[in-house]
Amino acid sequence: MTFGDNAHAPPAAxxxxxxxxxxxxxxxxxxxxxxxxxxxxxxxxxxxxxxxxGTGTGLATAWLLHGLDASARLTSVDIDPVVQDVAxxxxxxxxxxxxxxxxxxxxxxxxxxxxxxxxxxxxxxxxEGLDETLALLRRGGLYVVDDMLPQSNWPEGHPAxxxxxxxxxxxxxxxTVANLAWASGLIIAARR
Ligand SMILES: C[S@@+](CC[C@H](N)C(=O)[O-])C[C@H]1O[C@@H](n2cnc3c(N)ncnc32)[C@H](O)[C@@H]1O
Numbered sequence: 001m002t003f004g005d006n007a008h009a010p011p012a013a014x015x016x017x018x019x020x021x022x023x024x025x026x027x028x029x030x031x032x033x034x035x036x037x038x039x040x041x042x043x044x045x046x047x048x049x050x051x052x053x054g055t056g057t058g059l060a061t062a063w064l065l066h067g068l069d070a071s072a073r074l075t076s077v078d079i080d081p082v083v084q085d086v087a088x089x090x091x092x093x094x095x096x097x098x099x100x101x102x103x104x105x106x107x108x109x110x111x112x113x114x115x116x117x118x119x120x121x122x123x124x125x126x127x128e129g130l131d132e133t134l135a136l137l138r139r140g141g142l143y144v145v146d147d148m149l150p151q152s153n154w155p156e157g158h159p160a161x162x163x164x165x166x167x168x169x170x171x172x173x174x175x176t177v178a179n180l181a182w183a184s185g186l187i188i189a190a191r192r
Contacts, residue, residue, distance in 0.1 A: 006036035006183075011062040013090040020086045021057040027153060028056060030121065033183030034146045035063030038119055041142055041188070042067030042074075045116040051136070052076040053103040054122030058087025061096070064119065068095050075099060077106045078122070104129045110136050117142045127161055130168065134175070137191040143175070149185030 001008045010032065021029050030038075038060055042050055046069045055061055055078035064074050077099045078084040088098050099106055103124030112135045120126040125133040126145055137143055147154075148162060166187065169177050175189040 007032040008036075010035070011039075011066040014059065014062050017058050017062055017086060017090050020090070021059065024057065024083065024086065026057050026083055030056070030060040030063075030146060031183050034186065035060055037182065037186065038144065039063040039067035041117055041144065042072065043069070045072060045142075047071040048073075048116035049114060050074040050117040050119075051115045052119045052121060053107070053125035053133070054078055054120070055084045055087050055098065056121070057083050058091050060119060060121060061087050061091055064117075065091060065093055065096055070095075073097070077101055077103050079103065104132075107132050107136065112136060113138045115141055117144070119144045121146065126165065130165070134172070134189075134191070139191055141191045143169075143187075143189040143191070145187050147184045148179070148187055149181065151184060 042064045050064055050072065052061055052064060055076040061076045068074060073095050075097045079102050081100055084098060084100060103122045107125060107129050115136045116138055118125065118133060118136060120133060120143065134143060169175060169187055169189050174192055176192060177187060177189045180186040
């Protein structure tokens with residue numbers, strides 16, 4: 001292994017999910033650096049409750065799942081059955097639950113303080129319903145977003161939305177935040 005190789009020891013299903021992702025033409029996949037960090041963060045929460053908003057085809061789901069201990073649990077939510085079915089097919093584990101739903105509806109149905117880690121990788125939880133999503137974090141819980149560095153698939157007007165999100169998280173007195181120029185650009189925030 002060379003330093004910086006974060007595809008080292010990937011989750012067992014990761015290669016197969018990548019192949020399915022490419023075949024589908026799914027153009028919003030998380031990269032290995034994001035996955036490796038998510039796995040590490042999930043492993044730092046033994047017995048924790050983790051939430052992914054935006055399953056996609058399950059790339060980050062696979063890394064998160066790889067970091068869970070025996071008693072931790074992961075819920076992954078997506079509105080699109082076609083992409084989520086790839087994840088359902090490749091990731092069968094009793095600690096993992098898939099939910100086919102609108103992310104914001106799901107967030108609004110959860111009690112506050114119910115998660116130790118939230119990877120917000122869909123519009124809801126990131127650019128919509130941010131306050132409700134942050135309210136789901138337990139004390140010490142982590143909120144993670146990627147794609148904070150300019151991406152080729154950003155729609156017009158997106159940089160301004162990113163700026164608002166960066167500022168909103170940085171100025172929240174209940175959060176401590178690290179902005180990382182890592183992979184596609186990550187923010188990790190912890191609830192104080
Ligand atoms: C950036 S992709 C997720 C990538 C995935 N986490 C990965 O690791 O590759 C965003 C996902 O959000 C889903 N999505 C879009 N709108 C949504 C909504 N309102 N509620 C839930 N999921 C939504 C899309 O179907 C898409 O799969």
